[in-house]
Amino acid sequence: MDITNYTVEELHELLVKKEVTAQEIVKAVFARISETEDKIGAFITLTEEEALEQARKVDEEGIDPNNVLSGIPIGIKDNIVTNGTRTTAASKILEDFVPIYDATVTKKVKEAKMISVGKLNMDEFAMGGSTETSYYKKTRNPWNLDKVPGGSSGGSAAAVAAGQIPVSLGTDTGGSIRQPAAFNGIVGMKPTYGRVSRFGLIAFGSSLDQIGPFTRTVKDNALVLNAISGHDASDSMSYEGEVPDFTAGIESGVKGMKIGVPTEYLNEKGLEEGVKEAVLKAIDTFKSLGAIVEEVSLPHSKYGVPAYYIIASSEASSNLQRFDGVRYGYRSPEAKTLDEVYVKSRTEGFGMEVKRRIMLGTFSLSSGFYDAHFKKAGQARTLIRQDFDNVFKEFDLILGPTTPTTAFGIGEQIDDPIAMYLSDILTVPVNLAGVPAISIPCGFSNDLPVGLQLIGKHFDEETIYKAAYAFEQATDFHKEKPNL
Numbered sequence: 001m002d003i004t005n006y007t008v009e010e011l012h013e014l015l016v017k018k019e020v021t022a023q024e025i026v027k028a029v030f031a032r033i034s035e036t037e038d039k040i041g042a043f044i045t046l047t048e049e050e051a052l053e054q055a056r057k058v059d060e061e062g063i064d065p066n067n068v069l070s071g072i073p074i075g076i077k078d079n080i081v082t083n084g085t086r087t088t089a090a091s092k093i094l095e096d097f098v099p100i101y102d103a104t105v106t107k108k109v110k111e112a113k114m115i116s117v118g119k120l121n122m123d124e125f126a127m128g129g130s131t132e133t134s135y136y137k138k139t140r141n142p143w144n145l146d147k148v149p150g151g152s153s154g155g156s157a158a159a160v161a162a163g164q165i166p167v168s169l170g171t172d173t174g175g176s177i178r179q180p181a182a183f184n185g186i187v188g189m190k191p192t193y194g195r196v197s198r199f200g201l202i203a204f205g206s207s208l209d210q211i212g213p214f215t216r217t218v219k220d221n222a223l224v225l226n227a228i229s230g231h232d233a234s235d236s237m238s239y240e241g242e243v244p245d246f247t248a249g250i251e252s253g254v255k256g257m258k259i260g261v262p263t264e265y266l267n268e269k270g271l272e273e274g275v276k277e278a279v280l281k282a283i284d285t286f287k288s289l290g291a292i293v294e295e296v297s298l299p300h301s302k303y304g305v306p307a308y309y310i311i312a313s314s315e316a317s318s319n320l321q322r323f324d325g326v327r328y329g330y331r332s333p334e335a336k337t338l339d340e341v342y343v344k345s346r347t348e349g350f351g352m353e354v355k356r357r358i359m360l361g362t363f364s365l366s367s368g369f370y371d372a373h374f375k376k377a378g379q380a381r382t383l384i385r386q387d388f389d390n391v392f393k394e395f396d397l398i399l400g401p402t403t404p405t406t407a408f409g410i411g412e413q414i415d416d417p418i419a420m421y422l423s424d425i426l427t428v429p430v431n432l433a434g435v436p437a438i439s440i441p442c443g444f445s446n447d448l449p450v451g452l453q454l455i456g457k458h459f460d461e462e463t464i465y466k467a468a469y470a471f472e473q474a475t476d477f478h479k480e481k482p483n484l
Contacts, residue, residue: 004032004163005481008072008220011166015063015071022055022063022071022115029073029117033164036484039145041137042159044078045086046118054115061113068223070113075168077156078119079126079202080211082106085116089202090124090134093329093349103200104235105169105211105228112227117165121155124351125320126173126204128152129423131180132414133353140410141183142482143448147407150180153214157184160214162484167224168214173205174308175402175427177212178439182402182451185441185480187221187468188214192459193434194239196225197232203319205312208431217478218440218468222246225461239459246465254470255290257463258395262298265400265426272405274445279401282442282452282471286399289470296395298387301429303380305421308428309357310364310377316354317361323349356417385433392457397467401426402439402451426453436461440468441477449477 003011003025014020030048037043051073058071076082079089081099083106088094102110109116123133131139131154139154141147142162149158153170157180160168170177172190181188189212196211203209213224229243261283266276283293323329325345332344350358364373391398403426413420430437435458442452452471456464472478 003028006166007217008068008166008215008223011072012068016065022058023052025071026051026055026073026115026117029165036162036164039140039484040142040158040162040164041139042121042155042162042164043075043118044088044090044121044136044155047085047116051115051117058113058115067113069227072114072167073117073165074109074114075118075120075156075159075165076106076116077122077153077168077170079122079171080106080169081200081202082116082119085119087119087202088136089126090122090136091350091354092135093323095330101200104197104232106200108228114167120159120168123152123154124354125202125316126152126171126176127316127353127357129179129420130413131155132410133351135351138410141407142484143185144407146409147448148183148410150183150407152176153180156214157181157186157188160184160186160216161482163481166216167220169211170214171201172210172212172431173208173312174431175424177214178402178427178437178451178453179424181214181439182449183407185449185477186214186216187218187438187440187478188212189221189225189438189461190430190436191225191229191461192239192436194237195229195436195459195461197230197235197238199232199234205315206319207315208312218465218472219247219250221438222250222465241459244462246461249462250465250469252466253289254286254467257291257397257467259286259291259293259397259399259467260296260391260395261293261399262301263295264298264301268404268425270404270422271401272445275401275403275405275450278443278445278450279452283399285471285474286467289474291467293399296391296398298391298429300380300383300387304384304429304432305425307377307380307384308424308432309360309421310373311381311432313357313361314364314374315361317358317365320354320358325349353417381432384429388433388435388455396463398455400453402453403427406445406448406450430455434458436464438464438468440472441480442471442475443477
């Protein structure tokens with residue numbers, strides 16, 4: 001029985017019926033990783049021994065029929081700290097960092113009795129859109145090994161798409177869950193800012209970062225978000241409201257639901273024709289299911305990319321100042337003076353993209369330039385949020401492509417940072433506004449997956465899941481698998 005492409009729900013059913021054990025699932029997962037990892041390169045660290053021990057305990061205690069996640073393997077992005085397991089953020093500067101505590105999400109998946117199988121590759125400190133800036137390795141797209149898996153959560157997405165694991169956690173600062181989900185033909189959710197605790201997440205842009213799940217189906221995704229959401233006193237921006245059951249009304253359909261399609265999203269310069277065609281067909285599917293779809297406008301979304309890169313880089317320049325070879329991180333063995341410790345440790349420890357963003361952020365915050373750059377970016381952010389608020393006065397959801405193109409070639413954009421940044425043009429406004437959004441598969445262009453983005457109101461992930469589930473049930477794109 002090949003269980004490596006089973007969904008969470010299917011694996012749970014097998015566990016409850018005792019047709020398979022948690023240990024057998026974990027062994028099958030590691031066999032699949034062994035078979036495909038040389039091609040994909042999704043993991044930085046594997047924890048086979050610990051995973052088998054966790055599975056043994058789950059089998060001994062017995063599967064709770066009411067806990068769908070019990071005994072389910074999961075991979076965790078390597079910027080989320082894990083007690084006793086190396087956490088590098090894909091950087092040389094944290095090569096030897098072994099945390100002595102768990103992030104809140106790590107605790108929550110353990111409490112749900114999920115089984116962590118390892119830490120997933122990513123762009124260094126989550127800075128990148130292709131997983132090519134990792135210090136350790138390049139991850140490849142399972143649909144075409146010459147293409148990137150997206151980023152920064154490329155390892156998290158590729159591992160799920162390749163059948164290595166059924167669930168993974170990623171982080172999304174400007175699209176780093178949704179863009180790789182789209183490139184890999186799977187489901188990726190960026191929850192509302194504050195819905196999931198950021199405690200234990202190695203910060204990139206603190207006002208933008210969110211942790212979210214990758215899965216093969218929409219319902220699996222909702223089940224995992226149920227487990228990792230909730231208030232956390234350790235995160236000052238954590239939402240104190242109650243967490244609904246995101247699966248409760250997921251089958252209620254979209255009849256009468258009002259969905260807005262931004263004019264700017266479908267007329268974006270650089271939007272690939274095959275992507276546009278797949279999204280237009282998705283709109284027809286929603287109409288056939290009874291949704292009301294109308295054109296809307298997000299006029300300030302054109303300022304999203306410049307505003308995002310000023311704000312995110314400014315926050316990164318502050319967050320990363322602690323990695324200096326004295327307080328945290330790699331220390332250069334060549335340094336002979338205190339000044340050299342700082343300079344050489346950071347010069348040798350950080351990669352080029354991280355240095356570029358630290359310099360951009362430091363410049364934006366510097367005396368004499370703050371008003372011209374950071375303040376303006378903050379004002380643009382307010383206008384972008386107001387655009388979303390205005391649309392959501394009349395509409396339940398906003399729909400559009402997740403990315404302008406399908407997965408691009410490895411090495412194609414790595415030396416052109418502006419081209420790389422523009423690939424986030426349809427995802428960064430969501431982070432600036434703090435609203436939730438999901439990417440689900442909606443077709444193929446040139447044999448590569450196309451992602452459909454559904455954006456919701458603050459803390460209304462339920463409506464997003466209802467619409468995504470209705471679309472998934474009406475189509476078969478989520479059943480397609482890469483041929484590895």
